[in-house]
Amino acid sequence: MISLRSVLWLCARYELVLAVRSRWLQMFAVVFAGLALAVASAGYILSGGHGVQDFSRTAVSLVQVVLLLVPLASLVFGGLALTPDRGAAELLYSQPVPRGAILIGRMLGVWLALAAAELIGFGIAGLVVQSQAGLDGLSRYGALVITAVVITGVFLAIAALLASLNPGRRTRVLAAALVVWFVTVVLFDVAVLGIASMLRSGSASRLLISATLINPVDAARTGALLAIEGTAAFGAASLALLRFTGGAAMAAAYVGLSLAAWMVLPLWLAARTLSRADI
Amino acid sequence: MIRYRAFTKAYGGRRAVDGLTLEVPAGSVVALLGPNGSGKTTSIKAAAGLVRPDSGEVVLGAEHLNALDARARRACSFLPQRVSFPETLTGREVVDFYRRIRHVPGDATDRVLKFASLNGAGERAVGTYSGGMVQRLGLAVATLGTTDVLLLDEPTAALDPEGLGAFYRLVDARRQAGGTVFFSSHQLGDIERLADRVAVIVAGRLVAEFTGRQLAARLADRGVMRVRVDAPTAGLLERVRALCPEAAWRGDELIVPGPASMRPGVLDLVREAGGDIRGLTAEEGRLDAFYRELIGAPS
Secondary structure, eight states, X not given: OOOHHHHHHHHHHHHHHHHHTOHHXXXXXXXXXXXXXXXXXXXXXXXXXXXXXXXXXXXXXXXXXXXXXXXXXXXXXXXXXTSOOHHHHHHHHTSSSOHHHHHHHHHHHHHHHHHHHHHHHHHHHHHHHHHHHOSTTHHHHHHHHHHHHHHHHXXXXXXXXXXXXXXXXXXXXXXXXXXXXXIIIIIHHHHHHHHHTTSOHHHHHHHHHHHHHHSHHHHHXXXXXXXXXXXXXXXXXXXXXXXXXXXXXXXXXXXXXXXXXXXXHHHHHHHHHHXXXXX | OEEXXXXXXXXXXXXXXXXXXXXXXXXXXXXXXOOTTSSHHHHHHXXXXXXXXXXXXXEETTTTEETTSHHHHHTEEEEOTTOOOOTTSBHHHXXXXXXXXXXXXXXXXXXXXXXXXOTTTTTSBGGGXXXXXXXXXXHHHHTSSOOSEEEEXXXXXXXXXXXXXXXXXXXXXXXXXXXXXXXXXXXXXXXHHHOSEEEEEETTEEEEEEEHHHXXXXXXXXXXXXXXXXXXXXXXXXXXXXXXXXXXXXXXXXXXXXXGGGHHHHHXXXXXXXXXXXXXXXXXXXXXXXXXXXXXXXX
């Protein structure tokens, strides 16, 4: 009998091969590299300067791009990859291995593929930055890369949950993925700030702190800014979290826990749902 | 062995299968026959552990394992009705993946590709395959390993002649090895050619079940003999009706429905009555007509 670790590795490798041969992933790698390069080389334009920014400025400028693009790519690519056609799903899930292991293994494969595409994008932009502006702030740039890879895992876990709730129904999974992206990336902050503005100071603070930890995009933004710029670039919600936790180290720990929970819980729920689903 | 005990499954309030009780004995080849939407696919998928019963149970293998148990899935191979594979993988990569998942030795890949007549196409991407080749690739995957139970959902629906040959060889080989094969099909020829037993399911309910011998007898009962007789004598029809009450004249033809065993006696009666036999045709009962009768469809 094949071991669980072998199933995970086998499915991850299977999915990695599929992803590497996918035009969607190749396009994502090109777009990501192009955007990173554009941000790195155009960062001074707004301040009237020219030339390539250093790693620190490039990292700060890329935070928003990463938090906008990476969740969308992860949800869409993950949704497509983790929702096989009905005939493929029936054959795959009739094999004598746990369905959850197949799903998690495939998710790991997609994660590896997307992370590789992101690393290529960051790498190309990084080479240009290094050649023009030196190595200053490289660790901050590295923190952004880690944030991108982590947020990829979080949204792939959510995509896995959506796929397990709708086995064989790609259109539904894609529609749900777009809704999740819109809510977490766009709507959530607007709604929270709107509600907070109507509450008293204490309640508003509690809401903002919860919001930062509840929404993985906000948690990742807080974590990335904390690693790149310290607390200088914090917004209202992140500052509220900082006050609540009593310092940057505890705030980072809370953010890390939130992101870890966002990765583990959806994946656990996905495996559980799929194991009980009719295929 | 596969045993359905009062297996019931509904989708959105509509019962796809309603209290199915059926046994597929070990070492037998059993065909599941029924019109579209009758519950064949749901029944076979339940045996493959893909569908959870609302009530009742499905057990399989010598150990009578619940079909939902992962150990039961080790005892069976399943080929879905419309099997599909990622288009960018080669046939060999697909077979290799499933071979590893089933923990089957490496030489099986070449063996099953050859068996499915895909040994020349194994290095090509699945996206370049015809529908028949994809179905043959599915058959190749289903033949990996030596499972006790083979579950096939309309396996011949999209098969080309090469694939059909491979499918017949597969079923014959499993039968010889003492394996159990349970398949659904609309191809009545496949059923007559392969099945030891036939189960007919309509609107989710089992309406008939026959062994191969019983089916042959039922079909024989539905045969008909036509005897063209010159100068028929009076009273011949009454004498023939003593043997076959449904016999009738149609012009100069004496129509005698019924089993083949009755026919020599009828011919003797015609001769004894001085009838001059000018022509004779005999037609065996057709499975399609019998099937339409069973499912209540107009013939």
